[in-house]
Amino acid sequence: MIEVEGLTKYYGRLAAIRGVNFRVESGEIVGFLGPNGAGKTSTMRILTCFSPASAGVARILGMDTREDSMKIRQKVGYVPENVPLYEWMRVRNYLEFVARAKRVSASDRSAEINRVAESVGLDQVMDKLIRSLSKGYRQRVGLAQALLGNPPILILDEPTIGLDPKQIREIRQLIKSFSHNRTVILSTHILPEVSQVCDRVIIINKGSIVAEDSPSNLMKSHGKFSRARVVVRAPDAEATELFSGLPGVHSAHSVAPAENDEVAVTVESSPDIDVRPALARAVMEKGWDLLELRSLQVSLEDVFIDLITEETEDQGAPEDQERKEETA
Amino acid sequence: MTGLIAVFRKEMAGFFVSPVAYCVIASFLFIFGFFFWANMSFMSLVSLQAMNNPMIAERINLTDIVVRPLLQNMGIVLLFLIPLLSMRVFAEEKKSGSIELLLTYPISDAAVVLGKFLASALLLLIMLLATWPSMILLFGIGDPDAGNMLTGYLGLFLMGGAFMALGVFVSSLTENQIISGALTFGAALLFWVLSWSSTLAGDPWGTVLRQLSILEHLESFYKGLINVSDLSFFVLFTSFFLFMTFRSLETYRWRG
Numbered sequence: 001m002i003e004v005e006g007l008t009k010y011y012g013r014l015a016a017i018r019g020v021n022f023r024v025e026s027g028e029i030v031g032f033l034g035p036n037g038a039g040k041t042s043t044m045r046i047l048t049c050f051s052p053a054s055a056g057v058a059r060i061l062g063m064d065t066r067e068d069s070m071k072i073r074q075k076v077g078y079v080p081e082n083v084p085l086y087e088w089m090r091v092r093n094y095l096e097f098v099a100r101a102k103r104v105s106a107s108d109r110s111a112e113i114n115r116v117a118e119s120v121g122l123d124q125v126m127d128k129l130i131r132s133l134s135k136g137y138r139q140r141v142g143l144a145q146a147l148l149g150n151p152p153i154l155i156l157d158e159p160t161i162g163l164d165p166k167q168i169r170e171i172r173q174l175i176k177s178f179s180h181n182r183t184v185i186l187s188t189h190i191l192p193e194v195s196q197v198c199d200r201v202i203i204i205n206k207g208s209i210v211a212e213d214s215p216s217n218l219m220k221s222h223g224k225f226s227r228a229r230v231v232v233r234a235p236d237a238e239a240t241e242l243f244s245g246l247p248g249v250h251s252a253h254s255v256a257p258a259e260n261d262e263v264a265v266t267v268e269s270s271p272d273i274d275v276r277p278a279l280a281r282a283v284m285e286k287g288w289d290l291l292e293l294r295s296l297q298v299s300l301e302d303v304f305i306d307l308i309t310e311e312t313e314d315q316g317a318p319e320d321q322e323r324k325e326e327t328a
Numbered sequence: 329m330t331g332l333i334a335v336f337r338k339e340m341a342g343f344f345v346s347p348v349a350y351c352v353i354a355s356f357l358f359i360f361g362f363f364f365w366a367n368m369s370f371m372s373l374v375s376l377q378a379m380n381n382p383m384i385a386e387r388i389n390l391t392d393i394v395v396r397p398l399l400q401n402m403g404i405v406l407l408f409l410i411p412l413l414s415m416r417v418f419a420e421e422k423k424s425g426s427i428e429l430l431l432t433y434p435i436s437d438a439a440v441v442l443g444k445f446l447a448s449a450l451l452l453l454i455m456l457l458a459t460w461p462s463m464i465l466l467f468g469i470g471d472p473d474a475g476n477m478l479t480g481y482l483g484l485f486l487m488g489g490a491f492m493a494l495g496v497f498v499s500s501l502t503e504n505q506i507i508s509g510a511l512t513f514g515a516a517l518l519f520w521v522l523s524w525s526s527t528l529a530g531d532p533w534g535t536v537l538r539q540l541s542i543l544e545h546l547e548s549f550y551k552g553l554i555n556v557s558d559l560s561f562f563v564l565f566t567s568f569f570l571f572m573t574f575r576s577l578e579t580y581r582w583r584g
Contacts, residue, residue: 051583084427085426085429086338097337102434
């Protein structure tokens, strides 16, 4: 279990995170979502006891990161962004070093290394130099070092960055497979990753938490409109006019040019109304052919962009303000 | 302790997988060989001349003509080479980012600093021990003063360790190995020559400068003495910079 209260981190006079509060229950997989420079890495560095917080408290399994740093470090496995490893070491030697550093007892060490290596699929490359491994395998070595010592908490900073789609899928599956009986926090700015892997999302922007919920709830609550897609065989202008006139509909516009008399229309309506029955009825009354009718999901991406732009609109472009944003 | 051993072993392995340690040791031994040959040639020249003059013959010996100048020269060579060994100790890890992982393992900062320092010190010791075969040869051809030789080596080791601690500290300040090496060399050279200006400075600063100078404290070891004040100077010098490294890691964490 992880509890964070009023966590603040300053770099000089610049605040990377300001008064961040959240809780992660044991066994949860939580996605930490935010644009580059939002404070994800800073938060993770505090949780892993790499860096002390300027203010606020972070408790892991009830222990304070400031007071019980050594105990916490044994309970937390960490994979930093870009997985910095000792390039010149062989995988086995590297894992031996980490096992020793994490105080795995000498008698269990080789069994532990083999167990972890097997679970992340490293057994084939144990005698290779880390330098010669592909990015996907390096990420696995990163995961392996985090898993050594069997920590109940895993903190992964951008675990899929720079990987190809196949590797991304493999790493995600690995993360999922470790998450039984473990608490996992992973940061990312790849949005589908969150909905696929995480139970809950914490969206952070400019050092503060802007939203916190399950991916599906976020998508429900943060869409400004619910949208439906209708494909009918009818004249374009007539169809859009008909649909915009229906009760609860904000707007309707054709999305694709008509082809074989078919027209595709996106209908936006208030989020609390399902307009599909009304749409179907209207089409039937006109005697048109209804070819397709479905509601369009608001993507997590829309929610994300929505949330982070709401915050930044009056503060200038988000790109200008990298992680070390000036405090007022 | 386990953490210290883990760091120590990793550092040791780090020295020997890259060619750096081999190159530095090879250069050191090559230069040692050169001076050994030069001093031995000088010795044989002096001995030839002394054959006609028993007064001189009584006063020449291997310790004064071969061993002591050789060790003095090697002290200067170490001054050049130690920055090359110490420069990577922290700088490399800071550059690659691996220090972030290292500092989140359950190893205290003190153990990280000590593990790294002890590995570097062991490398220095290996380097010095590798010169012993030549020194042992001397016992076959003459009668050098073994005690004097040992205190000389002790002095070299203490001096090397002090510079190594200085180098480890400088290395913890930067992620650029060249900067780390250059600054270490500059600082070490300054500590070396500090006593040269002591007469110009006058008292009390002259005394302070003299007391801070490495060369000044090394002298007694070359002469075959183990002086408590000189011994404690090196121990304090080394501890001071190790402590500074420890503090430097702490500020690195705050800034991280």
